[in-house]
Amino acid sequence: MVGGGAGADAGIDRVLWTEAEIAARVSEVAAELAADLRALREPAVVVGVATGAFLFLADLVRRVDAPLAVDLVRAESYGDGTESSGRPRITSDLKVDVAGNPPPTLPTRAVEDIVDTGNTVSCLIAYLEKKGASSISVCTFLDKPARRTANFQLVGDGKFYRGFECPDSFVVGYGMDYAELYRNLPYVGVLKAEMYKKDTSN
Numbered sequence: 001m002v003g004g005g006a007g008a009d010a011g012i013d014r015v016l017w018t019e020a021e022i023a024a025r026v027s028e029v030a031a032e033l034a035a036d037l038r039a040l041r042e043p044a045v046v047v048g049v050a051t052g053a054f055l056f057l058a059d060l061v062r063r064v065d066a067p068l069a070v071d072l073v074r075a076e077s078y079g080d081g082t083e084s085s086g087r088p089r090i091t092s093d094l095k096v097d098v099a100g101n102p103p104p105t106l107p108t109r110a111v112e113d114i115v116d117t118g119n120t121v122s123c124l125i126a127y128l129e130k131k132g133a134s135s136i137s138v139c140t141f142l143d144k145p146a147r148r149t150a151n152f153q154l155v156g157d158g159k160f161y162r163g164f165e166c167p168d169s170f171v172v173g174y175g176m177d178y179a180e181l182y183r184n185l186p187y188v189g190v191l192k193a194e195m196y197k198k199d200t201s202n
C-alpha cells in the first residue's frame with residue numbers, strides 16, 4: 001500500500017519501478033558503461049545533473065569498475081510545476097577540466113535522472129561542448145520519448161544509455177521531485193493528480 005499515510009509516500013498513486021527493480025537495472029547499465037569506459041585509454045568524467053540525478057549517479061558510479069572522475073552541474077527547468085519551462089539553465093560550473101589539462105580532452109558521460117522534452121540534455125551537451133569536451137555520452141535513468149520536443153546530438157563517439165523507458169505520466173522518487181518533495185523515495189511512483197493542485201497538465 002502506497003500513498004495513504006503520513007510518510008514520504010503521501011500522495012503516491014502507484015509504484016512504477018520498485019527499489020529492487022531499479023537496483024537490478026542500474027547494475028545492468030553500469031556494466032554496459034564500465035565495459036565502454038575500460039576500453040578507453042584515459043579516465044572518463046561522469047557529470048551528474050543536480051538535483052534529480054543524485055541517487056542514480058551515486059548508485060551508478062559505485063557499480064562502474066573503471067577509472068573515472070565525478071563532477072556535478074546544476075540544471076534547472078521545472079521550477080515548482082509539473083511542466084518544463086523549456087528554458088533550462090546550467091546554474092553551477094564544472095570543477096573538472098573536461099578539455100584536458102594537458103590534452104587530450106576527457107571523454108564525458110552526462111548522467112541524468114530523466115530525459116523528458118530533451119531541453120535540459122541539449123543545453124547540457126552545448127555547455128559541455130563549449131567547455132571543450134570532444135566525446136559526450138548521455139546516461140539517463142529514465143527516458144520519456146513521448147514528450148520529446150528537442151532533438152539532441154551526442155558528440156564524438158558518444159552513446160545513449162538509459163535505464164527504463166518511462167510512460168507519459170508525472171513520476172517522482174529516486175531523485176525526482178514535485179516541488180522538491182519525494183526525491184527520497186527509494187522507488188519511482190506516479191503522483192496522484194490531486195497533488196498537482198491547479199497544474200494537472202502532466
Ligand SMILES: O=P(O)(O)OC[C@H]1O[C@H](OP(=O)(O)OP(=O)(O)O)[C@H](O)[C@@H]1O
Binds near residue numbers: 079114
Ligand atoms: O528533458 P527535460 O524536459 O528538460 O526535463 C528533464 C530535466 O528536468 C528535471 O530537472 P528539474 O529542472 O526539474 O530540476 P531538478 O533536477 O532539480 O529536479 C530532470 O532532473 C531533468 O534534468
